Amino acid sequence: MYQVKEAFYTLQGEGAQAGRASVFCRFSGCNLWSGREVDRPTAKCTFCDTDFIGTNGINGGKFATATALAEHIAALWPSQNDNATPYVVFTGGEPLLQLDAALIATLHSHGFEVAVETNGTLKPPPGIDWLCVSPKGSNPLAVTRGDELKLVYPQTDAPPEQFSRLGFRHFFLQPMDLTPLDQAKSTVAEATAYCMANPQWRLSLQMHKLAGFD
Ligand SMILES: C[S@@+](CC[C@H](N)C(=O)[O-])C[C@H]1O[C@@H](n2cnc3c(N)ncnc32)[C@H](O)[C@@H]1O
Ligand SMILES: Nc1nc2[nH]cc(C(=O)O)c2c(=O)[nH]1
Numbered sequence: 089m090y091q092v093k094e095a096f097y098t099l100q101g102e103g104a105q106a107g108r109a110s111v112f113c114r115f116s117g118c119n120l121w122s123g124r125e126v127d128r129p130t131a132k133c134t135f136c137d138t139d140f141i142g143t144n145g146i147n148g149g150k151f152a153t154a155t156a157l158a159e160h161i162a163a164l165w166p167s168q169n170d171n172a173t174p175y176v177v178f179t180g181g182e183p184l185l186q187l188d189a190a191l192i193a194t195l196h197s198h199g200f201e202v203a204v205e206t207n208g209t210l211k212p213p214p215g216i217d218w219l220c221v222s223p224k225g226s227n228p229l230a231v232t233r234g235d236e237l238k239l240v241y242p243q244t245d246a247p248p249e250q251f252s253r254l255g256f257r258h259f260f261l262q263p264m265d266l267t268p269l270d271q272a273k274s275t276v277a278e279a280t281a282y283c284m285a286n287p288q289w290r291l292s293l294q295m296h297k298l299a300g301f302d
């Protein structure tokens with residue numbers, strides 16, 4: 089049984105695939121936070137910008153089989169009138185609590201490329217085409233290689249230097265959006281300064297928030 093908070097068609101807003109048409113499938117639940125505001129201060133991840141509780145979002149629900157969820161996702165891709173490869177991004181919450189090899193294989197059989205946004209604390213199933221790891225504080229990484237490492241910045245207990253030698257093809261700093269924390273501070277300026285001083289790192293702005301497309 090897969091529990092999905094919401095699923096929608098949009099553009100990837102972050103990282104090296106920013107601007108690419110994508111079906112987002114947001115799984116319910118996370119291993120680093122309950123998702124309840126009362127638990128935020130004591131959570132293992134305290135700055136989350138996402139509601140991932142329950143299955144009540146747009147196109148959310150419970151899916152008994154990989155086939156049922158894959159068909160639900162495939163129906164959100166626009167009817168094929170160009171040469172683009174269909175693309176699904178599994179996120180959450182923490183998608184590696186639920187994503188398995190069977191669901192990935194079924195999406196491949198529907199012609200999809202499969203991307204994942206993970207906090208990196210859980211081992212991924214085989215078959216993922218694009219793996220984005222976003223470390224959270226001092227929570228130990230179970231994944232030290234992949235396509236992109238996208239670090240929310242700044243985090244006092246997760247400085248970029250700690251990750252710069254890992255086996256990723258792309259390294260991004262994403263300014264921490266402080267809206268969920270009711271704070272105002274220019275994390276964009278801080279991330280920009282770090283990328284200029286350390287050119288291995290590129291800036292990832294959350295395009296969907298700037299452009300307002302989800
Ligand atoms: C909501 S998380 C879900 C996937 C997974 N649990 C993770 O943390 O990577 C999706 C992406 O949003 C990023 N993110 C979460 N809260 C953020 C914030 N306040 N500012 C900027 N990025 C944030 C995460 O680091 C991750 O790259
Ligand atoms: N457009 C858009 N791009 C995204 N990239 C990563 C997101 C996420 O929440 O995982 C996200 C999201 O929520 N929306």
Ligand code: SF4
Nearest residue numbers: 118121133136181207
């Ligand atoms: S690990 Fe990801 S989903 Fe979980 S609380 Fe942190 S940012 Fe949110």
Ligand SMILES: [Mg+2]
Nearest residue numbers: 137138179296
């Ligand atoms: Mg998001």
